[in-house]
Amino acid sequence: MNRKGYARILESVLAGILMISFLTYTSERISIERSDLEELKNIGDDTLIVLDSLPYEDNSFMYYSLKNNPDLLYQKIGECVPENVDYALEINGKRYGKETDKETVVCRYVKIVDDETLIYKIKIYLWYK
Amino acid sequence: MQKIEFGIAFLIFMISFSFIVFSLLSSEHDTGENMEGEILLETFLKEKGTPENWNSADVEKIGLAISPNVLDKNKIEELIKMDYKDVKSILGIKGDFRISIKTESYNMSYGKTVPSYASVRKFERPIVLDNELGEFYLYYW
Numbered sequence: 001m002n003r004k005g006y007a008r009i010l011e012s013v014l015a016g017i018l019m020i021s022f023l024t025y026t027s028e029r030i031s032i033e034r035s036d037l038e039e040l041k042n043i044g045d046d047t048l049i050v051l052d053s054l055p056y057e058d059n060s061f062m063y064y065s066l067k068n069n070p071d072l073l074y075q076k077i078g079e080c081v082p083e084n085v086d087y088a089l090e091i092n093g094k095r096y097g098k099e100t101d102k103e104t105v106v107c108r109y110v111k112i113v114d115d116e117t118l119i120y121k122i123k124i125y126l127w128y129k
Numbered sequence: 130m131q132k133i134e135f136g137i138a139f140l141i142f143m144i145s146f147s148f149i150v151f152s153l154l155s156s157e158h159d160t161g162e163n164m165e166g167e168i169l170l171e172t173f174l175k176e177k178g179t180p181e182n183w184n185s186a187d188v189e190k191i192g193l194a195i196s197p198n199v200l201d202k203n204k205i206e207e208l209i210k211m212d213y214k215d216v217k218s219i220l221g222i223k224g225d226f227r228i229s230i231k232t233e234s235y236n237m238s239y240g241k242t243v244p245s246y247a248s249v250r251k252f253e254r255p256i257v258l259d260n261e262l263g264e265f266y267l268y269y270w
Contacts, residue, residue, distance in 0.1 A: 009137050016141040035163055042167075043254065046174075046198055050255040053199045054262055079262060080255035 037105055040085065040126045044107030047080040047124065052111065062111055066120050070096060077124060090123040102127040165222055166250045166269035172220065173228065174198050174254060174265060185210040191219055199257045200265070205230065209239055224269055230256065232263030243268045 051073065054061040065073035074089045074096040081087055088097030104127045111120040176192030183189070185207045193200045193208065208216065217225075227240035235258060243249055252267040 005134065008134060012138055012141050016145050020145050039252070046254045050198045050257055050262065053196060054257050055260050076262070082253045 036128065037103070040105040040128070041107060043081055043085065044087075044105060044124050044126045047077055048107060048109040048122065050080060051076060052109075062122075063113060066091065066111060066122075067113065067118075070094075081126065084129050086127055086129050088125040090125070092121055097125075100125075100127050163250060165224060166226075166252060166267065169220065169222060169226060169269060170252050170254065170267050173267065174200070174256065177201075178204065183207065188219065191216065198255065200230070202235070202259055205237060205258075209237065213240060226270075227268045229266040230258065230263060231266075232256075232258050232261040234261060235259065235263070240268075244270065 048062075052060050052062040056064045061076060062073065065076070070089070070091050073091075077087055077089060086098065086100065088095055088099070090096070104125045107124050107126070109122040109124075111122060112118070113120070172191065173193050175194055175197045176190070177194055178188065178192030179190035180187060183191075183204065188207070188211070191208065193204045195201045225241045227238065227243050229238045230236070247270045249268050249270040252269070254265045254267075256263050256265045
């Protein structure tokens with residue numbers, strides 16, 4: 001085999017290695033990102049459930065803070081989400097917390113306060129720090 | 130000469146193909162592990178178990194919840210009394226796990242020691258226990 005032949009073989013080997021690395025990296029990256037976002041969504045949904053179940057001042061924490069102090073709800077969400085997660089809260093279109101340009105998961109919840117039939121549309125935005 | 134080149138090209142193709150198949154299979158395995166962890170989390174946090182007020186002697190199905198994410202301390206205490214192998218067999222899981230519950234006034238852990246060598250999936254969820262906000266951790270491998 002002459003030098004040209006060896007060069008072609010080397011070229012093919014390098015191309016093969018590059019292709020394998022690229023495909024493996026891309027497929028792993030996509031599957032990690034997808035499962036991370038699903039996990040974030042589950043954390044957000046559970047946070048909303050928990051805050052609506054947590055008793056507070058003869059009612060739920062969610063009820064109390066929506067009627068009296070939305071900032072308190074914003075702070076309490078911080079106790080529910082993991083340390084590597086950042087968040088923002090939105091109540092009837094008013095946002096509490098930071099803006100971000102990172103990929104965000106949104107969890108929605110509607111709370112109806114019976115006595116005055118007040119409807120609160122609650123959203124929490126979650127993203128990894 | 131051309132035959133040698135064709136042979137080497139074919140060999141490279143086969144190696145690439147095997148790598149792709151292997152990485153697809155291993156990502157499917159990870160997805161399966163994730164799924165089992167999520168099902169286990171769902172069982173602990175969303176289900177009451179059977180019978181509804183089960184104890185370590187009569188349990189048929191394990192669940193720690195009174196309602197979703199609101200946990201029953203009695204059921205947690207009953208779970209602690211149980212042998213890990215029996216719990217695994219009732220849960221019907223292949224992997225191993227460890228759970229931890231932390232609130233301001235309560236702290237518990239149950240299950241196998243988390244290994245440093247295996248790939249361990251960690252789940253963290255907010256819970257309510259005895260009217261207190263807390264955290265539930267599940268490690269699954």
